[in-house]
Amino acid sequence: MKFRAVMMDSSPMREFANIVSTISKLSKECILRLSSDQLYFIVSEENNGPAPPILWCEVPQALFFSEYQIVGVDDEHKDIYLGIISANLSKSLVTLKTAKSLKMKLTKKQCPCLTLEIDLPSITMQQSRLVTHDVPVIVIPRKLWTEFHEPRVPRPDISIELPSLKQLRTTIDRMKTMSPEVVLRASAEGRLTLQIKTDLAKVSTRFRDLRVEAFEGPIDHSDSESESQINEDVSRVCYCRVDAKKFSMFLSADNISHNRTICSIVHKKLVTLCLQTEENVKLQCFITGIVY
CATH class of the missing domain: 3.70.10.10 (Proliferating Cell Nuclear Antigen)
Structure with a gap:
C-alpha cells in the first residue's frame, strides 16, 4: 500500500x-x-x-x-x-x-x-x-x-434548512444544562422548534421562515405527544427526541465555512444533519431518536 x-x-x-x-x-x-x-x-x-x-x-x-x-x-x-x-x-x-x-x-x-x-x-x-x-x-x-460503509437511512419525513449554526449552538448549549434531551420539531411551513422539558419548566425556541427542502407528509400523530402552535396543522409537523449533547457536538462544525446545513427528520426515529461547503465537502451526522 x-x-x-x-x-x-x-x-x-x-x-x-x-x-x-x-x-x-x-x-x-x-x-x-x-x-x-x-x-x-x-x-x-x-x-x-x-x-x-x-x-x-x-x-x-x-x-x-x-x-x-x-x-x-x-x-x-x-x-x-x-x-x-x-x-x-x-x-x-x-x-x-x-x-x-x-x-x-x-x-x-x-x-x-x-x-x-x-x-x-x-x-x-x-x-x-x-x-x-x-x-x-x-x-x-x-x-x-x-x-x-455509508449508512442506509430511511427516506426522511421532512428536510429543512437550519438557521445559523452559531446561533443554534448558543441556544442548545443553554438547554443541555437543564435537560439531557431535546425535541426537534419541524413543520412544512418552515418552522423549527427546539424544546426541552423538566420537572420545573418547559423551554422552547422557534425559528421561522426556513427553507423546506422536502416534505413527505401527512404525519400520523394518533399515538404521539405532539404539541403545536395555535392553528398549526399537526399532520404537517414531525419531531424527534435526541441526545442534546450529540446535537450540540455537531454544531461545533460552525468553524467550517459552509453554505448550508440541512436537518432531515424521520418522525420519532432519526435526525440526519448534513453540512455542505462550496468545496463539495459533505459532513453528515446521524442521531438516533430517543423513544419511550
Whole structure:
C-alpha cells in the first residue's frame, strides 16, 4: 500500500485543518478511508461491537490536493482504511493556517504512520522550516471494511434548512444544562422548534421562515405527544427526541465555512444533519431518536 498527497494552497489547507478539528471534537477516534477520488472521515458509536457510523464526512481530493497518489493492496481493493486518534491528527495540522505546503504520506516506522511534512515560513530568516509529524495509525484489515460503509437511512419525513449554526449552538448549549434531551420539531411551513422539558419548566425556541427542502407528509400523530402552535396543522409537523449533547457536538462544525446545513427528520426515529461547503465537502451526522 502506498499513499502520497500534496496540498499547496492556503485556503484548502485552512479548511482541511478546520474539518479535522471539528471531527476531533466529535470523537476521540475515527477511520480515515483513502480512495482515488475522496477522503472519508468515519466515526462510529463508542461501544464494544460493530456499529453503523454516526458521522460520515466526504472530502473530494481534487479540490484540496495538487498531487494525489494511492495504491491499494491490489486492483480489486484499491482503498486504504486507517484507524487514527482524531486529536493527534488535529494537533499536527494546527500550523496549516500559516503553512506554505503540506505533504502527507503513509510510512512504516516503529509502527504504521501517517507522516505530515509541513513547510512553514521562518520568522527571522528568509528560509522556511520543515516540520514533520508522524501520526500513528492502525491499518484496518479488509474483513472489517463493511463496518465502515455509508449508512442506509430511511427516506426522511421532512428536510429543512437550519438557521445559523452559531446561533443554534448558543441556544442548545443553554438547554443541555437543564435537560439531557431535546425535541426537534419541524413543520412544512418552515418552522423549527427546539424544546426541552423538566420537572420545573418547559423551554422552547422557534425559528421561522426556513427553507423546506422536502416534505413527505401527512404525519400520523394518533399515538404521539405532539404539541403545536395555535392553528398549526399537526399532520404537517414531525419531531424527534435526541441526545442534546450529540446535537450540540455537531454544531461545533460552525468553524467550517459552509453554505448550508440541512436537518432531515424521520418522525420519532432519526435526525440526519448534513453540512455542505462550496468545496463539495459533505459532513453528515446521524442521531438516533430517543423513544419511550
